[in-house]
Amino acid sequence: MSGRQAPKTAAILAELRKDNTRTSKEIGELLGVHDSYVRIVAAENNITLSAKRGRPFIWLSKENMAFVRWQAAINHCSNNEMINAIVTDQRLDAQEKAGAHK
Numbered sequence: 001m002s003g004r005q006a007p008k009t010a011a012i013l014a015e016l017r018k019d020n021t022r023t024s025k026e027i028g029e030l031l032g033v034h035d036s037y038v039r040i041v042a043a044e045n046n047i048t049l050s051a052k053r054g055r056p057f058i059w060l061s062k063e064n065m066a067f068v069r070w071q072a073a074i075n076h077c078s079n080n081e082m083i084n085a086i087v088t089d090q091r092l093d094a095q096e097k098a099g100a101h102k
Contacts, residue, residue, distance in 0.1 A: 008033055012041045016049075024049050048079075 008031065015027045016038075024042070028035035042049050046062055060068065065079075072082040 008037070009041050012038055013045060013047075016042060016045075016047050 011031050012027060012033070015022070015030065024035040024038035028038045031038075039049060046065060047059060068079050068082050068086070071086075072079050075082065075085075077085075
């Protein structure tokens, strides 16, 4: 298979990268494709779609997403809760270090 993408796939990826607050339904309506196709393209490219307008999502490498899923399973929480916990730990560590240097 070549590295070229179908025009609709490329358009979906461009829209996903342009605005990370839209749902698959909104993007599908804009591009004239079914929202399930938007979700498939997003999943194949490791992009998490926004469940609700105004709720941003992030792109993670496959390795980082695998780590988040693994940690979430171990800690019996959602992927979003795990990401928030990891970021919170890092933020608190950074704030503590910054306070120690004052």
